[in-house]
Amino acid sequence: MSTTVTETADPSGSTAAGSDAAPARPRPELRSSRRKALAGSLANVSLAAYFAFSLIPIVFILALSLKSNADQTTTYLAFSPTFENYRTVLGIGDGGSSYVRFFLASLVTSVGAVLVSLAIGIPAAYAAARYRFRGSEDLLFTLLSFRFAPELAVIIPLSVIYQQLGLYDTFVGMIWVLQLVTMPLVVWILRSFFQDLPAELEEAALLDGYTRRQAFFKTVLPLVRPGIAAVSLLAFIFAWNNFIFPFTLTSSNAQTVTVSSLAFLGGNQVQFNLVAAGVVMAALPPLVLALFIQRYLVRGLSFGAVKS
């Protein structure tokens, strides 16, 4: 195929992508714009297909949670919605239910785990960001390894220890073990936030006559507050969503809502619409909180490795 563009070149002989076509040759250009439109709509269709895949199960669970006992096995979308399932699960008018207790247990353990992680993690992240000291890399990688370690490798011995110490099925025990989830997140992400701040800010504060502690609280903390808020929410979400720790280390007192949701599926007379209502309510807090941290999500989920 000749690449020389001349007036006499036969346009039908050209199979190259339209972009190198000279204006004198209208047909390939026309073809290219049509192809672009086709590619565009194909892209939109693929995207729509993916989001159908992504969202239909959610629509399904919402629908199921709103169906009456009679409707759940007989119809798909044509039903009269009722909040009866939610009332039943929450035990409204029934003096509360165990679900509410599990929900509160999730709340207490997650908030507790985040607070402990912040209290321990903020100084550690600050030290790792600002000081060069022996062992700092080891500490960071030990923490990161918690994120990647198979949980049961710790759970099995821990369950033996917990039985001995009386920590099995307690909030303290749960908050302790959830540090495996929240602590690496807090330290790694906050370190990257601290590193983004120039050290000269604290140096200036020192020379202004503030102590190191005051320099931290006066100059650094206000600037990383959004980062701390984002990390806290993300850590809360991960703690809330965790299943394997409460599943293996609690039985009733400190059992969380994720565990109880699976337990609902056990037994002989499973009411699927009630399970659905329980799942929806348990899934709701993280979904709502996630809306507030969209900006930080990439950075958070990648442990600070990717900044967007």
Added chain:
Amino acid sequence: MMSAPVDTEDRQPSAAQPSLRAAPTVSRRRRALRPYILVVPAVLLCVGVLYPFVLGVSYTFFDFSATNPEPDFIGFDNFANILSSDAFWNSARVTGLFALAATAVETVLGIGVALLLNRSSLIGRIFERALIAPLMVAPILAAIMWRLFLLPEVGWVRPIAESVGIGNYTGTDSPVGAFAWSVVVDTWIFTPFVAIIALAGLRSLPRSPFEAAAVDGAGWWLTFRRLTLPMIWPYVLVAVIFRLMDNLKMFDVIFGLTTGGPGNATTTLQISAYLDAISYARYSQGLTHMILLWALVFLTLMILVRYLRRVQNRAAGV
């Protein structure tokens, strides 16, 4: 160390200023200790977690179980037993297959979704907000949701299957179905994870090389293969590492969906360790599974992180 206020009108008398003679000192040793003081709680926490882990490793050399609370030292017998058992190798195979399949699908699909969203069409902007919803739902809840979704009694998959002519829909009842649906659910949850990281990569790309490629008349596929993919690879690789590590130890999704069944078709190493150690209280057996998985995970992680460093250095060097 409160000091007298500085005299405002008169800058002369240094007596009014805090005196250097009285300045408190901090020795070099105490200064060097500063970062360590800040990390003491974190180190204690690590010790608190590493202690059970080390204890766990030591259990693998005993025959510790609920029925044998005073265990004997048996050396490498646990490892020998497990490595010669078919159940272990089945679990190892399932673990590996699941991790590879799920990671591969999530990576390809995630990059695809990112590319589509990066076209910044209106429909894309709307979808982008909803993209992360599955990722924020607890994996166990997602698994329960899918379990219901797949149930012949109440789910929507059977009617969809029948409408396209698949009559013998069995859901997760068949071994192949259980494995495949586990991969699907994992993909459903975690594709957005790869997608948002790849999207961050795409949005960080400089414009000029692409304009140059367009001027050169490079086609879409060529541009993607030679330009886009290599440039977002450092980002994608971070996502791949996270996904592969997580999928190697995936518990929630599979346990919630199939509990490891039917039979042992979806019994991964974590699930078999759970069954051994928690359900049957054979601690040493379960832990031996976990130590082997742990070794596998860290070997993989080390290789991948080393590769990631190379890729990132190369990217930074360009």
Added chain:
Amino acid sequence: MAAIEVQGIRKKFGKLVALDDVSFSVADGEFFCLLGPSGAGKTTTCKSVAGLVRPDEGTVRLAGHDVGDVEPNHRNLAMCFESYALYPQLNVFDNMASPLRSPRFRLSDDEARERVGRTAEMLGVAQLLHRGVDQLSNGQRQRVALGRVLVRPAEAYLLDEPLAHLDAKLRTAMRAELKSISHGDLTTTTIYVTHDYVEALSLADRIGVLREGRILQVGTPEEIWDRPCNAFVAEAFGKPRIGFVDGGLVDGEHGIRFVSSDGAVEVPVPGVEANAGEAVRIGVRPHDLELHPGAEDVPAGRVRVDGVVYVLEHLGRQTEVTVQVGTALLSVVVPREDVPDLARDDRVGLSLDPCAVHVFARGEDERRISS
């Protein structure tokens, strides 16, 4: 106010040697300039004095006290950072008032407001006091950073390139302002870091020239200008730069003489501390050269060398003429009306005073060997 004594400080960052045996002292109330190219270790030196960088070796003394173990906030120094280091969450007023609210230097609110107002007035940022720092131009930020330093009395001021980001006009005005502050009746010991020799010459009581972590020379502006200790220092001051000619020393009738390698330059070099036969490099400042467009005789005591015009640069009322003498290039600045029709490749003469010739040894350090 206090004298500063820096003695033998060394600092390594990893494998990089930032400071290599830096020593100098600044007298009480003195204005001391640290001059050097970027990466010379000026900022590290400054921060070592402030206590923000801890030297691996050596001592820093303030008013005679070794402050090696004194924390930065107890050294009572004020520093202006090249990066400004303004607090982004605070407005201009709060930034400048920050030292006056710290536990070390606290003033009453009224006094602080009065101080900040006066300083802001002096620096021309009074109308910006309620702006956020993100709404300021670089020049304004720099002045605010300077304001945060000047707002309180201190043992010493450490100013790290405080004028670097100002535009030329403002820089000149601020230089004059700084000069009047530093040489007025309120004199505070000051270390002033700059890469601009004009700033150093015009502001400093004394200058320390820093290069690659070493102090090359410390002296008054006159000393450094008249007797640069090596070729690097000589080259760091003056624009156009000092011209160099390479050659050797020979014995002559009237003492030792310099002859360039190509034979084009021959000058007596009285007082050189070297023997005939040694290879040397001489430097002549443009200032010390006179241009002779014709073949006329040069004034008594001056030596004439001949060359051709290599480059002519008209700089307003002055013209910079670069003359090629043999293989060397020597620049001279003359009033434009003196050379109305000089052109490239014209043959011209240059004259110089042998006493104004700087002689440097060849080799690594190119140290000065003329008296």
